Amino acid sequence: MHEKDGPGRSAGPVTVLVPAAGRGVRLGADEPKAFVPVGGTPMLGLAVNGLMASGVVDEIIVMVPAELVDTATALVAPAAPVRVVVGGVERTDSVRAGLAAAGDSAYFLVHDAARALTPPALIARVVAELRAGHRAVVPALPVVDTVKTVDSAGTVTGTPDRGALRAIQTPQGFTAEVLRAAYAHPEGATDDAGLVERLGVAVRTIAGDPLAFKITTPLDLHLAEAVLDGTAAVRSC
Numbered sequence: 001m002h003e004k005d006g007p008g009r010s011a012g013p014v015t016v017l018v019p020a021a022g023r024g025v026r027l028g029a030d031e032p033k034a035f036v037p038v039g040g041t042p043m044l045g046l047a048v049n050g051l052m053a054s055g056v057v058d059e060i061i062v063m064v065p066a067e068l069v070d071t072a073t074a075l076v077a078p079a080a081p082v083r084v085v086v087g088g089v090e091r092t093d094s095v096r097a098g099l100a101a102a103g104d105s106a107y108f109l110v111h112d113a114a115r116a117l118t119p120p121a122l123i124a125r126v127v128a129e130l131r132a133g134h135r136a137v138v139p140a141l142p143v144v145d146t147v148k149t150v151d152s153a154g155t156v157t158g159t160p161d162r163g164a165l166r167a168i169q170t171p172q173g174f175t176a177e178v179l180r181a182a183y184a185h186p187e188g189a190t191d192d193a194g195l196v197e198r199l200g201v202a203v204r205t206i207a208g209d210p211l212a213f214k215i216t217t218p219l220d221l222h223l224a225e226a227v228l229d230g231t232a233a234v235r236s237c
């Protein structure tokens with residue numbers, strides 16, 4: 001497969017698949033995480049607003065728990081060209097459900113609802129790289145902690161060179177052909193690009209953004225609240 005597919009690849013619509021069907025076990029709130037408010041607005045609403053503000057998105061498909069389809073529709077449909085579908089048990093099941101509901105699109109982004117504060121400029125940069133001919137694009141940040149591998153007893157077995165490691169964010173962008181091929185066998189990867197790598201397709205990294213952090217734990221939620229109310233300044237790249 002070629003890294004670039006020629007000038008004709010640059011045109012065409014962008015569909016975003018937004019996984020929002022997780023339970024949020026680590027956050028421990030009373031409701032599924034994507035519906036937990038940050039600064040008064042559910043994470044899913046913030047994420048969709050950010051996607052629309054990017055100006056580069058044609059259609060959004062949101063995947064949510066079955067019992068929250070109506071709630072999600074009332075939240076996001078008035079503001080954007082959004083469809084809401086039922087997600088699955090694992091994140092890959094949810095993305096696959098969104099992909100099945102999508103029509104013909106030239107490009108797909110997959111973007112976690114839990115990355116609710118992602119700057120619209122980052123979303124636009126991912127799409128620009130796709131339109132420039134890259135078939136798989138992910139935002140990446142340097143890893144700040146030393147990372148070690150351990151065995152089943154917890155004993156350290158190695159220390160990978162941190163300079164070669166990156167923390168990967170969303171939105172992750174793909175041509176439709178690449179994402180559909182990746183999801184023909186969606187087992188065993190923790191992100192969408194992981195499936196694409198197995199196809200032998202080059203995955204391009206671009207500079208990520210601290211504000212695209214994933215709200216996973218109660219501490220993350222406090223940080224997100226503080227960013228929104230201005231008490232924590234997080235420098236966008």
Ligand code: CTP
Pocket residue numbers: 018019020021022023024025026027033034063087088089090091092093094095112113114115214215216
């Ligand atoms: N997600 C999904 N379907 C699943 C699991 C996760 O759509 N079956 C979504 C989440 O809603 C979230 C994103 O994928 O927007 C990233 O997942 P994560 O941060 O792990 O969220 P949760 O699975 O909800 O959290 P936890 O793992 O703590 O339960």
Ligand code: MG
Pocket residue numbers: 022
């Ligand atoms: Mg999860």
